[in-house]
Amino acid sequence: MPTDLLDRIETPADLRKLDRAQLAVLADQLRAFVLESVSRTGGHLSSNLGTVELTIALHYVFDTPGDRIVWDVGHQTYPHKILTGRRADMGTLRQQGGISGFPRRSESEYDAFGTAHSSTSISAALGMAVAARIEGVPRKHIAVIGDGAMTAGMAFEALNNGGVLPDVDLLVILNDNDMSISPPVGALNRYLARLMSGKFYAAARNVGKAVLSHVPPVYELARRFEEHAKGMVTPATMFEELGFTYVGPIDGHDLDSLIPTLQNLRKQTGPRFLHVVTRKGQGYKLAEADPVLYHGPGKFDPAVGISQPATPPKQTFTQVFGNWLCDMAAADGRLVGITPAMREGSGLVEFEQRFPARYFDVGIAEQHAVTFAAGLACEGLKPVVAIYSTFLQRGYDQLIHDVALQNLDVTFALDRAGLVGADGATHAGNYDIAFVRCVPNMVVATPSDEAECRLLLSTCYAHPGPATVRYPRGAGRGAAAGRGLETVALGKGVVRRESGRAGEARQSVAILAFGTLAVPALRAAEALDATLVDMRFVKPIDRELILDLASRHAALVTVEEGCVMGGAGSAVCEVLNEAGVTLPVLQLGLPDRFVDHGDQAGLLGALGLDAAGLQASVRQRFPEWVGEATAG
Ligand SMILES: Cc1ncc(C[n+]2csc(CCOP(=O)(O)OP(=O)(O)O)c2C)c(N)n1
Numbered sequence: 086m087p088t089d090l091l092d093r094i095e096t097p098a099d100l101r102k103l104d105r106a107q108l109a110v111l112a113d114q115l116r117a118f119v120l121e122s123v124s125r126t127g128g129h130l131s132s133n134l135g136t137v138e139l140t141i142a143l144h145y146v147f148d149t150p151g152d153r154i155v156w157d158v159g160h161q162t163y164p165h166k167i168l169t170g171r172r173a174d175m176g177t178l179r180q181q182g183g184i185s186g187f188p189r190r191s192e193s194e195y196d197a198f199g200t201a202h203s204s205t206s207i208s209a210a211l212g213m214a215v216a217a218r219i220e221g222v223p224r225k226h227i228a229v230i231g232d233g234a235m236t237a238g239m240a241f242e243a244l245n246n247g248g249v250l251p252d253v254d255l256l257v258i259l260n261d262n263d264m265s266i267s268p269p270v271g272a273l274n275r276y277l278a279r280l281m282s283g284k285f286y287a288a289a290r291n292v293g294k295a296v297l298s299h300v301p302p303v304y305e306l307a308r309r310f311e312e313h314a315k316g317m318v319t320p321a322t323m324f325e326e327l328g329f330t331y332v333g334p335i336d337g338h339d340l341d342s343l344i345p346t347l348q349n350l351r352k353q354t355g356p357r358f359l360h361v362v363t364r365k366g367q368g369y370k371l372a373e374a375d376p377v378l379y380h381g382p383g384k385f386d387p388a389v390g391i392s393q394p395a396t397p398p399k400q401t402f403t404q405v406f407g408n409w410l411c412d413m414a415a416a417d418g419r420l421v422g423i424t425p426a427m428r429e430g431s432g433l434v435e436f437e438q439r440f441p442a443r444y445f446d447v448g449i450a451e452q453h454a455v456t457f458a459a460g461l462a463c464e465g466l467k468p469v470v471a472i473y474s475t476f477l478q479r480g481y482d483q484l485i486h487d488v489a490l491q492n493l494d495v496t497f498a499l500d501r502a503g504l505v506g507a508d509g510a511t512h513a514g515n516y517d518i519a520f521v522r523c524v525p526n527m528v529v530a531t532p533s534d535e536a537e538c539r540l541l542l543s544t545c546y547a548h549p550g551p552a553t554v555r556y557p558r559g560a561g562r563g564a565a566a567g568r569g570l571e572t573v574a575l576g577k578g579v580v581r582r583e584s585g586r587a588g589e590a591r592q593s594v595a596i597l598a599f600g601t602l603a604v605p606a607l608r609a610a611e612a613l614d615a616t617l618v619d620m621r622f623v624k625p626i627d628r629e630l631i632l633d634l635a636s637r638h639a640a641l642v643t644v645e646e647g648c649v650m651g652g653a654g655s656a657v658c659e660v661l662n663e664a665g666v667t668l669p670v671l672q673l674g675l676p677d678r679f680v681d682h683g684d685q686a687g688l689l690g691a692l693g694l695d696a697a698g699l700q701a702s703v704r705q706r707f708p709e710w711v712g713e714a715t716a717g
């Protein structure tokens with residue numbers, strides 16, 4: 086594929102110098118570049134193939150970076166990055182030291198707002214629009230939001246606010262590809278489908294004849310409804326009722342529709358809403374056929390597509406959870422599984438197939454997911470909310486006010502706890518230990534491997550109150566999880582290794598591990614001749630064990646893949662303080678700064694949280710209390 090037009094574009098100003106007729110060719114070159122580039126780095130593919138024309142049209146029509154484009158989630162911004170001076174950096178995408186997979190204000194002046202969690206774009210763009218009005222700046226503001234992201238309450242909160250501000254300059258573009266990561270769910274999705282089929286006349290009314298002369302193929306379906314709609318009074322769309330001028334639906338792959346429509350909308354002010362229809366994976370047959378598989382692939386050969394690895398990969402924690410959920414659901418008819426739009430990522434595919442009546446994808450609606458679970462629990466069911474640690478941040482008030490305060494029996498399976506790798510700081514689950522353990526009634530379990538994960542899921546599920554089990558992205562040490570449903574004692578840790586020096590009173594160190602860092606911590610303990618404890622629970626914490634360890638060791642070391650501040654190590658210190666016990670405690674975990682994208686293991690190593698790093702930290706802090714072995 087030639088790249089002559091793409092080669093001419095350093096910034097959107099170069100794009101604006103092209104003839105309209107050249108833009109379709111540019112779109113082909115850009116799409117080919119995106120595919121090639123993502124196949125080499127991995128990343129979010131389907132959504133980016135779907136936004137090629139929309140991105141070109143936006144930068145062609147609007148005067149960026151002065152005009153503000155706010156992308157929702159931001160996983161669809163690779164074409165935008167390429168057209169705004171970062172084409173040469175695409176080979177470093179999502180890698181340590183490279184560019185982010187999401188928009189970032191620090192990365193480019195064209196990235197008007199940092200994102201990665203969904204459904205923030207309308208609020209942010211509205212804030213900018215109000216700021217422009219107050220400051221008297223003549224500027225345009227565009228929020229680009231997907232149909233999945235549109236399902237979140239936050240998006241509607243922003244529409245509700247913006248719809249009564251007629252003097253702000255805000256254009257909301259709904260990029261409707263009829264997909265979230267999985268097929269979209271809910272009443273909004275049905276409503277958008279109805280708009281697609283019946284709202285052709287709205288487009289006619291709002292965009293005018295010039296646009297209608299370029300009827301694109303996506304209207305074919307709508308055309309069939311033309312006769313039916315004739316003579317009827319077109320009802321206002323929900324968006325019009327909320328105070329927005331609604332235009333659409335138009336074909337988001339047809340530049341001859343997009344550009345005149347955007348030019349027209351650019352001349353207007355006030356809250357406007359453009360409904361654009363695109364296809365996820367557009368232009369790459371394999372992604373068009375399976376946009377879920379190609380939502381966020383690793384590296385692959387574009388000629389072949391994603392292929393099975395030669396050797397079967399290790400079982401992930403997500404799979405351990407998915408198996409456990411099915412087994413527990415088979416054993417207990419009260420179990421209900423809930424996901425806020427993360428069916429694949431959270432391991433619920435088989436559960437949905439086997440227990441469809443007890444499976445709920447509630448859309449990108451974490452707050453609702455938590456309170457919905459609370460309601461189910463009130464009536465005697467046993468909800469399991471499968472949620473990424475980072476996305477539980479959205480449901481924090483609901484966790485406190487709706488679940489914990491009423492001591493309701495809800496189990497939270499927190500996937501992606503700790504560093505997540507390529508998605509970076511926006512998606513890292515670094516805070517859940519700290520923000521959950523401070524909530525009364527909550528149980529916090531931190532399994533150290535796959536087998537422990539299953540045990541602790543069963544234990545927390547059996548506990549008749551709110552509980553979280555946190556586990557990381559990917560696989561652990563490879564401990565077979567089995568298919569049993571047995572439980573362990575709540576709030577009790579297990580000593581995995583006793584220091585040979587423990588006999589000598591207070592001559593050695595005890596390492597208290599919370600979670601999967603127990604594995605490198607054990608290697609460090611062996612090298613240091615330290616005691617190693619798998620604490621299993623942050624809350625209730627094993628007070629008795631901590632005080633016993635404190636009485637027999639010279640110092641304690643706590644290890645967790647979570648923020649040190651307020652984390653599990655802090656919980657240990659609280660126990661010691663409360664008991665009036667004084668001994669040095671070294672708290673190892675994630676620092677008080679955001680950790681960027683990169684390879685998960687590499688990042689842990691760089692932070693001193695691999696076996697060698699843990700060993701070095703303990704040796705440096707307590708040289709007199711550790712053994713002389715050197716292996717890590
Ligand atoms: C608060 C939050 N919950 C969940 C996610 C995970 N997530 C990322 S993209 C996505 C689907 C978004 O769908 P849509 O907005 O329609 O964009 P598309 O992928 O179709 O381009 C989801 C659920 C997220 N980023 N933020």
Ligand SMILES: CC(=O)[C@@H](O)[C@H](O)COP(=O)(O)O
Binds near residue numbers: 508
């Ligand atoms: C953009 C987004 O939020 C998701 O696509 C996320 O990147 C998925 O992460 P996992 O790959 O860990 O499921």
Ligand SMILES: [Mg+2]
Binds near residue numbers: 231232233262265
């Ligand atoms: Mg979508």
